[in-house]
Amino acid sequence: MNAEPRLVEVRKNVLKQNDVTARALRGRFRDAGVLAVSLVSSPGSGKTAFLEKTLTLLYSRYRVAALVGDLATENDAARLARSQVPVKQIVTGTVCHLDAAMVQHALEGWDLNTLDILFIENVGNLVCPSSYDLGEDLRLVLLSVTEGEDKPLKYPTIFNSADVAVITKIDLAAAVEFDEAAAKRNIQAVRPGMEVFKTSAKTGEGMAEYLEFIERRRVHSRAAAAV
Amino acid sequence: MHELSIAMSIVEMAQEEAERRGGVQVQIVHLRLGRLSGVVKEALLSSYEMACASTLLEGSQLMIEEVPVEVFCPRCEAPRLVRSIQWFRCPECDTPTSTVIRGKELEVVALEIKE
Ligand SMILES: Nc1nc2c(ncn2[C@@H]2O[C@H](COP(=O)(O)OP(=O)(O)OP(=O)(O)O)[C@@H](O)[C@H]2O)c(=O)[nH]1
Ligand SMILES: [Mg+2]
Ligand SMILES: [Zn+2]
Numbered sequence: 082m083n084a085e086p087r088l089v090e091v092r093k094n095v096l097k098q099n100d101v102t103a104r105a106l107r108g109r110f111r112d113a114g115v116l117a118v119s120l121v122s123s124p125g126s127g128k129t130a131f132l133e134k135t136l137t138l139l140y141s142r143y144r145v146a147a148l149v150g151d152l153a154t155e156n157d158a159a160r161l162a163r164s165q166v167p168v169k170q171i172v173t174g175t176v177c178h179l180d181a182a183m184v185q186h187a188l189e190g191w192d193l194n195t196l197d198i199l200f201i202e203n204v205g206n207l208v209c210p211s212s213y214d215l216g217e218d219l220r221l222v223l224l225s226v227t228e229g230e231d232k233p234l235k236y237p238t239i240f241n242s243a244d245v246a247v248i249t250k251i252d253l254a255a256a257v258e259f260d261e262a263a264a265k266r267n268i269q270a271v272r273p274g275m276e277v278f279k280t281s282a283k284t285g286e287g288m289a290e291y292l293e294f295i296e297r298r299r300v301h302s303r304a305a306a307a308v
Numbered sequence: 309m310h311e312l313s314i315a316m317s318i319v320e321m322a323q324e325e326a327e328r329r330g331g332v333q334v335q336i337v338h339l340r341l342g343r344l345s346g347v348v349k350e351a352l353l354s355s356y357e358m359a360c361a362s363t364l365l366e367g368s369q370l371m372i373e374e375v376p377v378e379v380f381c382p383r384c385e386a387p388r389l390v391r392s393i394q395w396f397r398c399p400e401c402d403t404p405t406s407t408v409i410r411g412k413e414l415e416v417v418a419l420e421i422k423e
Contacts, residue, residue: 086335086420091325095317095339095414177310209310211346212414237393238346241406273396273404 099213102181106188106216113193114306116299117201119179119215121239122223123232124205127249129157130282131223132200136164138292143299144195148187149202150179157202167191178209181216198299207236218302224268225250226259233267240271245278247291252281311351314414315359315370321416323364329421334368336420342375342413343393349374377411 094100110117120128132147139145146167149157158170169187171179184201193199201217203210222243224232227250233240240246246268254261265277276294280287318337326334341349349372356370381388381398387409388398397404 086422088418088420089325089329090418091321091416092418093321093416095314095321095416098317176313208346212310212314234394238344241344241393241396241408242346269404270395271393273406275406 096212099181102185103214103216106181106185107218109193110199110216110218111302111305113196114303115193115196116198116219116295116302117215117217118198118219118221118295119201119203119217120221120223121203121207121210121243122205122225122249123207123228126205126223126225126228127282128202128205128223129160131247131249131280132202133161133164134280134282134285134288135200135292135295136161136166138288139198139295140164140166143197145198145200146191146196147200147202148184150183150204152177152204173204177204177206178213179203179215180213184215198295207232207239211239211242219244219298221245221247223247223249224264226254226264227257230260230264231267233264233271237271240268240275243272243275245276245294246272248277248279250281250283251279251286252284311347312355312359314347315352315355318356318370318416319359319363319365322368322419325419326364326421329423331364332421332423334365334419334421336369336371337365337416338371338373338418338420340375340413340415340417341372342411343377344408344411345414347414373417375411375413378409379405380407380409381405382407 122128136145147161148169150171150173151157152173155170158168161168171183171187220243222240278291280291322334322337326332360366377390377393378387379390381403383401383403391399
């Protein structure tokens with residue numbers, strides 16, 4: 082018996098399980114030629130409204146579907162189902178973010194080969210979702226004009242983890258004296274080079290530019306699946 | 309707040325390791341935590357005790373080493389530490405860069421055990 086404490090090396094990633102599951106999902110998306118796009122933002126920034134508009138505009142040309150995370154309700158899924166595409170709610174209970182296992186579980190029984198684009202709405206939260214890879218090809222971070230231009234500086238980690246920023250509710254910009262230049266400057270400060278779109282789910286402004294981008298990205302995933 | 313579930317994963321990992329070694333007592337868990345990991349040190353520390361309750365790890369301590377954010381500067385062609393995670397630019401030449409080399413770690417590196 083030795084009373085001296087001994088140091089043993091471990092070197093294990095705490096989120097290994099999630100990363101393994103996310104990698105498997107990414108592989109499945111790639112093999113099926115599905116572009117997976119996730120959406121994160123603070124509560125109420127307009128993810129569901131933006132997604133509803135997106136699904137409605139894409140639905141005649143692409144096979145689209147959506148998963149939507151929410152702490153307690155199925156309201157968002159009910160709203161999205163109006164666009165007539167397959168939608169599944171993930172009720173997370175007390176968990177403040179989606180993780181890869183939840184996405185994997187929600188996809189059980191879905192044939193990914195029947196899809197072109199899968200959207201995943203995360204729980205409204207700018208902190209917790211940043212640590213969890215969902216296997217998505219693109220992570221969109223939404224910032225509404227009503228929540229202040231300095232959100233990127235307050236939550237740099239999630240903005241840095243995203244691939245694209247979308248400024249939402251642009252129809253309200255004048256009313257709240259939204260400073261677009263400041264918002265863009267702050268986004269670029271925490272994630273240089275990030276592409277930024279401006280949209281309104283209400284008027285449809287800016288949706289065409291953003292959808293063009295999504296379609297371009299889909300061509301890439303298709304090409305990658307073909308090789 | 310996802311720090312509690314992270315703390316529980318840490319405890320689980322340490323516990324597995326302790327059991328693998330024949331149920332040794334873990335005194336300290338050493339963790340590397342990147343400043344871009346999305347996990348807040350203080351919140352993790354306060355969740356840790358709760359996560360340890362009625363496990364083999366009860367009474368153990370979590371020691372966190374924070375890892376700064378290092379990016380690759382394309383102009384200097386060298387790794388650089390960012391001055392702040394609100395300013396992703398090279399501290400030497402001010403070139404913007406998003407290429408993160410280090411700073412996302414969330415890793416159990418070692419355990420101090422008593423046999
Ligand atoms: N004027 C205007 N209002 C919008 C727009 N998009 C969303 N809203 C409103 O903003 C509120 C929140 O929108 P949601 O789409 O539910 O936001 P969310 O991000 O999905 O919310 P959570 O899922 O609860 O985090 C609703 O009252 C919407 O009607 C927009 O483009 N313009
Ligand atoms: Mg919603
Ligand atoms: Zn430089």
